[in-house]
Amino acid sequence: MRTVGDPADPEARRVEALTVAASAAHRGRSFTAARLGTGGHVPVWEPVTTWWHRTAAAADRAIGLG
16 A cells, blocks of 8 residues: 555545555455554555555556656
8 A cells, every 4th residue: 555644635545454465365464544543544545556665666666657
């Protein structure tokens, strides 16, 4: 997930939980918004899946945004 710095951003989407896994073949572990301390939702830019990248620019390029 690409998290949002400003929760008031009108382009942010909101999800109830994030799931993190080392591989798409694994179920991973889910973290609710309440557990993450963000209230009822986690503001995100886009619900996408990518391999880990060292910079935001590299992650953007991986999903065709940069």
